[in-house]
Amino acid sequence: MFHVGPALPDTVDFFSNYRCKLHFIDVFSALPLITAEDAAPTLAHQFEELLQLPPHTRFDICLFWDVFNYLDSAAISAFLGVLRPHLKASTMAHAFSVHNLKAPQSSHVYGISQMDILSYKSRQAALPGYAPHSQMALKELLHGFTVERSVLLPDSRLELLLQAKR
Numbered sequence: 001m002f003h004v005g006p007a008l009p010d011t012v013d014f015f016s017n018y019r020c021k022l023h024f025i026d027v028f029s030a031l032p033l034i035t036a037e038d039a040a041p042t043l044a045h046q047f048e049e050l051l052q053l054p055p056h057t058r059f060d061i062c063l064f065w066d067v068f069n070y071l072d073s074a075a076i077s078a079f080l081g082v083l084r085p086h087l088k089a090s091t092m093a094h095a096f097s098v099h100n101l102k103a104p105q106s107s108h109v110y111g112i113s114q115m116d117i118l119s120y121k122s123r124q125a126a127l128p129g130y131a132p133h134s135q136m137a138l139k140e141l142l143h144g145f146t147v148e149r150s151v152l153l154p155d156s157r158l159e160l161l162l163q164a165k166r
Contacts, residue, residue, distance in 0.1 A: 008111030
């Protein structure tokens, strides 16, 4: 299981009931990334250094939470390019996006407390680089995934269920 962000105790407790390896990588702590137009190799290198995944690691589940709201298109491409070798054809993923580009920045760190209940706590400070993508733009940027389902939440966020493409 690949979890973008800091490990909340609820999430660790939840997954302790299953036989699995957990990879918590706090991409948010690396923000803002160097995203100059000619920085594509630099972006990929930044993500390789940040993720440091063993070569044979393959994920069944990726919890992206709202990370795509903080990455520009080049950063999303680099991030997914580095992550791609670690996905299976059956990999499922979860992410939050926005329905309205004027939606305010989320101030939460997310986790899982039960099979059908997400947990969250407040972030200590606002994160740099908040620039969400429209739903259509994000679908195109998530070139390694298909959006299987999207649900509009009351706060104008979209909850996305993703399936890896092979």
